Amino acid sequence: MPILAYKEQRILSPQQLRKLSEHKYSCFSASLLDPLLQPWWNWLVSQTPLWLAPNLITIVGLILNIVTTLILICYSPNGVEPPPRWTCFLCALGLFVYQSLDSIDGKQARRTNTSSPLGELFDHGCDSISTIFVALSACISCQLGHYPNWLFFQCFCAIALFYCAHWQTYVSGTMRFGRIDVTEAQFSIIAIHLVSAVLGPEIWLTKMPIVGVSWNYTILVFITFGYTLNIINFLKMFIEGGSGKNGSSVAGTSVLSPSIPLTLVVLPALMIAQKSPENIFTEHASVFILAFGMVAAKITNKLVIAHMTKAEMEYLDWSLLGPALLFLNQYFNCIVPEIWLLWFTLAWGTQDLLRYCAQVCLEICQHLRIDLFRIPYGPKVLNTSSVGSQSNVGADKNGGTSHRKSKSKAH
Template identity: 40%
Template sequence: MSGELLTTKQIKALKEHKYSAQGSSLCEPVMQIFWKWLVEQIPRTWSPNMITLIGLLMNVVSSAVLMLYNPDGLHESPRWVYVMCASGLFIYQSLDAIDGKQARRTQSNTPLGELFDHGCDSLSTVFVMVGCCISLKLGQEPMVLLFEICASELCFYMAHWQTYVTGTLKFGMIDVTEGQFTVIFIYTICAISPGFFDNTLPVVGVPLRYLCALGSWLPSMYFIFKTSQLILQGGVGKNKSTVAVAHMTKSEMHLLDWSLLGPMMLFMNQYFNSKFNEYILLWIVFIYSLQNWLTYNYNVCREICAHLNIYCFNITEKPNGERKTSDKDK
C-alpha cells in the first residue's frame, strides 16, 4: 500500500520483537505488590491499550487544569487543583504499570502494546514536568523552567536511544517511579501550603524551589552521562516515538522529519526579527506539531493493527470477525 510508514521488512522484524528490560528501581519491588493486586480488579475484557490511554488522559486533563489556572507559572492555584494533579499522576502511574500485566493476563500482549505505551509516556513526560514547574512557580526563572523540561525530555529520549542501541531497556535505582513520586510529593505539599516553596533556605537565602531544581539536575546529569556511554557505541534517532519504532523494527532512523518544521519556524522568526506576531505563530506551530504527531502515531498503529490482524482497543474480537476464546470459554 502506497504511503505506508512501515516497510514489509520492518513489519516482519516487529512481529519477532521481544520486550527486554533489566534492573529495578528502589520503589518498584514494594509497588509491585500493589500493582499485582490492582490488575486483578480489572475486567479481563479491558484492552491493555485502553488502560494506558485512560491513565494518560487522567494525567493530561489534571495537568491542563493546572495550566489554565496558572499559565505563566508565577501564581498559586487552588488547593483542589494540586490534589487533582497528584491524583491524576498517581492514577497514570498505576495504570501505566499494569497495562503490561493485563496484556499477559489476557494473553493479548503484542508489539503494538509496547509501542503504544512508549508513545503515551513520551507525551505524559511533558505534562508531568510542566505541571511540576508550574507548582514550583519556576515561571519566575524562565531559563530554569526551560532547562527542567528539556532535561526531562532528554533523559526520556536517551533511555529509548539506549534501548535502541543495546536492545534492552535498563532501569536504575532512581528511575521513573521515584521521579513520579517526587512530583506527587510536590503536588501534595502545594495542596497543603501553596506558598511553601517560596520559603528561603537559612543562611544562603535561596527559595526552596531552586533546591528542588538542583535536586533534579544531579540525577539527570548522571543518567545522561551513563547512557551516553552506551549511545556513543552507535545508533541514531530524532524523537521518542520514532526511536521506539526503530528499536522494535530493527531499522535505521532518519535524522530529518517534517515535525522539525515547527521549531525551525520559531527560530527563523526570532533570528530575523520578523514582524510576524509571535503569539499567533506559536499557535500555528502548536497546531501543526500536534496534527503531525497524531497523524504519525495513528498511521503507525493502524498499519500494525492491519498486519497483526488486531484491534487497538478491543481484545475480545479481531477485524476478520473472529472472536477471541477466553479462559471462561475453555
C-alpha cells in the same frame, strides 16, 4: 487506485512490519520503588475486568493526566501565578492514577494473553506525551516560572532524557532503569504536588532558615542530581558500544546517529527562547514547552519504531516545520508575530503526532490482525493464570508490565 494510494501513504515498510513481529522486549531494572509497589499493582490488576483491553487502560490514564495538567496550566500558564491548591491535588491524583494504570497494562495483557509489540509501542508513545505534561506540571506547582531559565532547563532536560533512554535502547537493544529512575521521579513529583496542595504553592518561594535560598532551589538540586545520574548511565552506552556489528546500533547504524533529530529540536528551542525580541518563552512558557514537546514526542516515537523494527532512523520530519518557521521568522526580524507561529507550532505538531501514531497503530493492527482497544474474544478463552507468569512478548522490568516506561523526566 484507492489501494495503491493507501500503500503510497504507508509509514512502515513490509520489512519493518516483519521485524516488528519478531521483536522481543528486553529490559533491566534496579529501581528502588518498583519492588515495593508490586503488591499494589498486583492487587489492582486483579480487580481489573478481563474484558478491558491493556491499551485502553493506558490511554485512560494518559487522558486523565493530561486533563489535570491542563487545568493547572489554565490557572498558572507561566508558572508565576500561584495556582489554587485543589489544582495541585488534582495533578497529584492524575499522576498517581496514570502511574498505576501504566504499571498494570502489561500485567493485564499477560492475564488476557494479548501481549504484542503494539502494546510496547503504544505504552512508550503514551509515555512520550505524558513526559511533557508531568514535567511542566511539576515546574508550575513549585513556581519555577519565577526562574525562566531553570524552567526551560528542567522541562527540556526531562524531554531530552526520555529520548536518550530510547536512544540507549536503540543502541544496546535493552532498556535499562537505574536505582533512581521513572517511578522514583513520578512519586517525587506527586510529593511536590501534595506539598503545594497542603501548604500552598507559595511555600516554594519562602527562604530556607539557614541556607537562605528558596525551597524550590532545593527541588532543583535534587532533580538535577537525578538527571546527572541518568546522564552518567546513558554515557556508559558509548563505552560499552552497541549490540550491532562492530559496536553499532541494533539497525547497524552509528551509535551517534540519533543525536541529530534531538539536536534539531532542542537547539532551535534554546535559540528561539534566548533571542526572541518578544520574550516568547517567558511570556508564554506553557505553550512553548507543549509546542516543542509535541515535536520531541514525534521524533521519540520514530526512534522507538526504529528500534523495534531494527531500521535506520530518518533525521528530518514534517513536525520540525513549526520550529523552522519560528527560527526563520526571527532571522527576518519577526515579520510575523511570534505568538501566532508558536500556536501554529503547537497545533501543527499535535495533529502531526496524532496522525502519525494513528497511522502506525492502524498498520500494525492490520499486520498482526489485532484490535487496538478491544480484546477480540470472549472471557471463556482468556488466560487467567497468575499475573506473575512469563510472557512471550513484553515482559517488563517488573516481571509484569509488558512495556513499562522509559526514562526520563520528571516523569
